[in-house]
Amino acid sequence: MANKKKPDENLKGSLYAVFGVGIMIILLWVYCFNLFIERF
Amino acid sequence: MSLNNNLTKVDHRDAKLAMAHIYVAFIALLLGGLAGLLQVFVRSGQFTLPAGIGYYQILTVHGVLLGLILTTFFIYGFQIASVSRTSGTFTASQRRLGWIGFWLMTIGTAAAATMVLLNKATVLYTFYAPLKAHWIFYLGLTLVVVGSWVGGAGQILRYAQWRKENKGSGQRSPLLSFMVVVNNLMWFVATLGVAVSVLFQLLPWSLGFIERVDVALSRTLFWYFGHALVYFWLLPAYMIWYVVIPKVIGGKIFSDSLARLSFMLFLIFSVPVGIHHQLTEPGISSTWKFIQVVLTFAVIVPSLMTAFSMFSMFELRGRELGGKGLFGWFKKLPWKDSRFFVPFIGMVAFIPGGAGGIVNASYQMNQLIHNTIWVTGHFHLTIATAVVLTYFSAAFWLIPHLTGRTLTKSLNNLGNFAGILWATGMTIMSSAMHIAGLFGAPRRSDYSEYGGAQQAYDWIPYQIAQAVGGTILFIAILVIIYIVVKLAWFAPKGEEEFPVGEVHENGGTTPAILENFKVWLVILVALILFAYTIPIFDIIANSPPGSKGYQLW
Amino acid sequence: MHLHKYEKYWLVFGVTTLVAFLIILGIGAFHQGSHPNVGKKTLDYEKVKEFPPFDNPGVHKVEGKDWDYEVVVLASAFYYNPPEIEVPLGAKVKFIATSEDVMHGFEVAGTNINMMLEPGYISEYVTEVNKVGEFLIVCNEYCGTGHTMMHSMLKVVDPNESK
Numbered sequence: 001m002a003n004k005k006k007p008d009e010n011l012k013g014s015l016y017a018v019f020g021v022g023i024m025i026i027l028l029w030v031y032c033f034n035l036f037i038e039r040f
Numbered sequence: 041m042s043l044n045n046n047l048t049k050v051d052h053r054d055a056k057l058a059m060a061h062i063y064v065a066f067i068a069l070l071l072g073g074l075a076g077l078l079q080v081f082v083r084s085g086q087f088t089l090p091a092g093i094g095y096y097q098i099l100t101v102h103g104v105l106l107g108l109i110l111t112t113f114f115i116y117g118f119q120i121a122s123v124s125r126t127s128g129t130f131t132a133s134q135r136r137l138g139w140i141g142f143w144l145m146t147i148g149t150a151a152a153a154t155m156v157l158l159n160k161a162t163v164l165y166t167f168y169a170p171l172k173a174h175w176i177f178y179l180g181l182t183l184v185v186v187g188s189w190v191g192g193a194g195q196i197l198r199y200a201q202w203r204k205e206n207k208g209s210g211q212r213s214p215l216l217s218f219m220v221v222v223n224n225l226m227w228f229v230a231t232l233g234v235a236v237s238v239l240f241q242l243l244p245w246s247l248g249f250i251e252r253v254d255v256a257l258s259r260t261l262f263w264y265f266g267h268a269l270v271y272f273w274l275l276p277a278y279m280i281w282y283v284v285i286p287k288v289i290g291g292k293i294f295s296d297s298l299a300r301l302s303f304m305l306f307l308i309f310s311v312p313v314g315i316h317h318q319l320t321e322p323g324i325s326s327t328w329k330f331i332q333v334v335l336t337f338a339v340i341v342p343s344l345m346t347a348f349s350m351f352s353m354f355e356l357r358g359r360e361l362g363g364k365g366l367f368g369w370f371k372k373l374p375w376k377d378s379r380f381f382v383p384f385i386g387m388v389a390f391i392p393g394g395a396g397g398i399v400n401a402s403y404q405m406n407q408l409i410h411n412t413i414w415v416t417g418h419f420h421l422t423i424a425t426a427v428v429l430t431y432f433s434a435a436f437w438l439i440p441h442l443t444g445r446t447l448t449k450s451l452n453n454l455g456n457f458a459g460i461l462w463a464t465g466m467t468i469m470s471s472a473m474h475i476a477g478l479f480g481a482p483r484r485s486d487y488s489e490y491g492g493a494q495q496a497y498d499w500i501p502y503q504i505a506q507a508v509g510g511t512i513l514f515i516a517i518l519v520i521i522y523i524v525v526k527l528a529w530f531a532p533k534g535e536e537e538f539p540v541g542e543v544h545e546n547g548g549t550t551p552a553i554l555e556n557f558k559v560w561l562v563i564l565v566a567l568i569l570f571a572y573t574i575p576i577f578d579i580i581a582n583s584p585p586g587s588k589g590y591q592l593w
Numbered sequence: 594m595h596l597h598k599y600e601k602y603w604l605v606f607g608v609t610t611l612v613a614f615l616i617i618l619g620i621g622a623f624h625q626g627s628h629p630n631v632g633k634k635t636l637d638y639e640k641v642k643e644f645p646p647f648d649n650p651g652v653h654k655v656e657g658k659d660w661d662y663e664v665v666v667l668a669s670a671f672y673y674n675p676p677e678i679e680v681p682l683g684a685k686v687k688f689i690a691t692s693e694d695v696m697h698g699f700e701v702a703g704t705n706i707n708m709m710l711e712p713g714y715i716s717e718y719v720t721e722v723n724k725v726g727e728f729l730i731v732c733n734e735y736c737g738t739g740h741t742m743m744h745s746m747l748k749v750v751d752p753n754e755s756k
Contacts, residue, residue: 009546010359013367014351015599021347022606025395029614032399035478036408039705040720094738164735170695170712171737255696255711297594321709322632322716329631330622337611344607348600398611403618404627407707411698411733480702482733488741493729495702548595584635584713590695592670592737 050538054124055442057138059528061117062439064146065110065431066524072105073517080469080510083503085487095486096162096593103165104156107423109149112184114431115276116141116191119220121438122279123195125538126214127202134194134201141191148183151176162593164484166266167242169258172589175246178238185231185238192224212550215296216283216540222303223275225557229564230268230311237261245589252586256323256579263314264572271310271339273423275303277430280383281350284434286541288379291357294349296543300554302342302349308564309339312571319406323582328575329403335571336401343394350387356544378447378455379539382433385463386426393421396474411484414477417470425466429459432520439527440536447536451523458523461516469509476502630708630716638712641667641693650674660685660719668710669693671739673730679748680722687719698733701747709734722749 050058075098081087082095089095120138124130130138154176155161161177199217206213241253241261282299286292293299315332318324358369374380396418399405409415436455440447447455477483481499490496553559596604621627636644646653646665652675653663661684667674668690680686690699692710699716700707703726708716732743 009352009356009597011352011355011597011599013369014348014355015602016366017351018344018348018603019606021391022603022610024391025398026610028392028395029399029402032402032405032408032478033617036405036705039408039703040723096735096738096740099735168696168734171735255713259711295595298596298600301594318709320629320707322630322711322714323635324631325633326622326628326631329629330619333618334615337615340611341604341608344604345600348597348603352597352600398614402614404622404629404705405618407629407705410707411700411709480700480704480729480731482698482700482731482741484735484740485731485733486741488744490729490731490741490744491746493744493746494727495729546595551594582633582635585637585639587638587695587712590670590737592695592739 050121050124050442051129053135054120054130057135058117058121059442060142061113065114065117066521068105068109069517070521072102072110073514075102077510077514080507083487084507085500085503094159094162094593097156097159099484100156100162100164104152107165111273112188118276118434118438119195121442122216123198123220126540127198127217130194130198134197137194138191141187141194144187144190145184148180148187152180166262169242169253169255170587170590172246172591175243178243178246182238185235189228192227196221196224212296213555215299216279218300219279219303222307223272226268226307226310227272230265233261233264252588254583255587259318260576260579263317264311266317267314268310270423271306273427275306277427278346280430280434283541284539285380285383286353287539288377289357289374291353292544293541294353294544295548297548297550297554298345298349300550302345304554304560305342307560308567309335311564312567313339315575316401319403320410323579324575332571333401333403340398378452379433379437381456382459383430385459386429389421389425393418393426409477411482412477413473413481413483416483417473417477420466420470429462435524437536439524440531441538443528444533445527445531445536446534447527448531451526451531454519454523458516458519461512461519465509465512465516469506469513472502472505472509630718632715632717634715635713636715638693641691646689647691652678652680660687662686664688666690666699667693668697668699670695670737671743673743673745677746679750681752682725682749683723685721687717690716695736696734697736700731700733702729702731704728725749725751
């Protein structure tokens with residue numbers, strides 16, 4: 001089994017991609033939250 | 041590795057059982073899709089249904105056939121094949137359970153569908169009391185659920201047999217079978233809620249044995265089941281994403297333990313969250329609503345983990361193929377392979393789907409969208425794109441694998457074409473639904489000008505857009521049915537692979553705790569008792585006089 | 594179990610975001626009182642017309658309460674009583690509603706007023722109507738064939754504007 005310490009793989013693209021997903025989630029949520037605050 | 045040392049070909053007797061389920065699923069797709077097409081036409085205001093057929097009747101057909109029948113039958117067909125492929129051929133008695141389950145579910149479906157077609161059960165697929173359907177409708181749904189227990193037990197028994205035979209071998213159980221068992225256990229626990237409601241409330245009530253039902257209780261029991269239902273749909277898609285796609289793209293499963301952990305998190309957090317569907321209704325206190333909102337947010341975490349696992353699986357493979365730079369790996373993926381491309385579209389759809397879901401669950405913000413057509417747009421991204429496109433892509437290799445045929449190049453290309461059509465149609469339809477929903481357009485509503493109100497007038501262009509998108513989606517359904525028919529009966533004979541991925545060498549060992557079902561089930565039961573005891577006690581203790589049944593259609 | 598460094602970053606970021614959402618919602622709810630409908634009062638839905646305030650549906654000005662107006666709505670298949678609601682701009686209004694038969698919705702399109710009406714339960718929501726306009730009220734829970742015939746109108750009028 002390959003459990004000895006190996007350097008982490010290069011997953012920089014994945015890091016950017018998931019953070020992109022995260023930003024989209026935040027943008028949509030903030031947009032809807034604003035709509036909610038504006039309405040009575 | 042333990043994952044791949046089993047049979048590579050599903051036994052033909054198991055294949056027959058799996059295919060029986062898959063046939064029913066795709067018949068449901070065709071009929072349910074047709075009902076959907078009629079709906080978007082009606083809502084565009086340009087079309088009226090002939091022969092006295094009601095809008096809500098076809099809406100019931102659409103919801104029952106696609107939400108309950110297509111999903112459950114495809115899931116079982118896929119799961120039977122998966123367990124047989126990774127744990128080994130079913131014993132005769134396990135397979136018999138599978139067939140008994142299949143026939144119970146099929147008879148139940150036929151019974152419920154008959155009542156819907158006779159207009160005796162136009163209660164939509166959520167059948168909220170005090171609208172009262174014909175008792176045969178409830179009995180039919182009961183048979184579907186009981187059948188799913190019997191068939192699901194057969195799958196679990198095969199997995200248990202593997203565990204017994206490999207005791208002390210130090211191997212982790214086959215990942216795909218493990219995932220099937222998690223999904224079935226979640227299903228069993230969740231369906232208890234709806235079973236209690238149907239058996240002790242709705243069925244005796246519709247038969248006239250009891251006069252009244254507690255509406256709040258029946259709704260709470262329904263939603264105890266209802267949110268886990270959506271995870272029951274989603275987890276088989278995750279199985280394909282985690283286990284099948286790595287093999288399809290020539291890569292490896294990013295991490296066995298992360299896959300198992302995310303499934304166990306789904307198991308424990310899928311059920312004690314149903315009240316987030318009841319945020320705008322009376323009779324449940326703010327505290328308990330908010331607690332279930334927090335638990336709902338917890339069930340987002342395994343999906344965040346999945347997002348990273350997917351990207352990493354792709355990136356590792358793309359870099360192996362020589363992709364350079366930050367995103368060069370992306371271009372190296374097998375875009376022409378429908379077994380990858382079609383579920384990839386599904387994954388992309390799950391991003392806005394999931395983001396919208398977080399808004400839905402956000403306690404007071406739920407008022408913005410509750411029962412508006414935003415919600416319909418939301419679950420057409422999650423279930424009706426992410427999940428079903430993944431199922432369809434699996435059908436592209438599973439059906440020929442089971443029928444001894446092959447996915448030809450032209451059928452593969454047609455599959456990709458259907459995926460593009462679906463993406464196009466759904467982008468139009470779902471976006472229009474989301475936007476109109478924020479303006480307040482209600483879901484589950486016939487065409488109406490609402491007395492000439494300006495706001496209702498503003499919704500109509502979006503309803504026309506939904507009809508355009510819906511039409512494209514129906515064309516996509518026809519293409520998919522064509523592919524399925526070809527693969528089942530006409531494609532060239534041969535061997536089609538059932539792809540099962542292996543774990544990446546850096547994936548690390550899987551802790552034994554992730555295979556200890558007892559521990560996770562105890563946590564699940566504890567969470568359910570925590571999240572539901574007081575709300576249900578409150579509902580019963582403070583209940584107003586119960587409701588008589590109404591037939592208002 | 595091995596977690597990639599970047600996956601840790603992502604999970605920390607994701608979970609922090611979710612916790613931040615929950616804190617914002619929680620403060621809004623439990624500090625500022627922004628709850629959805631959580632009515633807990635019950636009644637006998639078959640005798641609802643004898644039960645105050647539903648013996649007198651309509652718009653009522655009230656004194657000595659935390660709100661200025663009470664709007665009492667009785668929903669039944671496929672009708673809202675009153676069929677139209679008029680309140681002055683800036684008033685704090687409590688909507689009190691229930692159903693006489695099956696489940697109905699009470700959604701004021703373009704606002705946050707969105708409640709399920711359940712037979713036997715009183716749904717309540719308090720808000721300050723701070724925008725002039727005509728807001729369509731729709732039933733957003735399927736209640737039978739006439740579901741979309743079930744609508745009403747909330748008119749928020751500026752009392753300073755002469756008619």
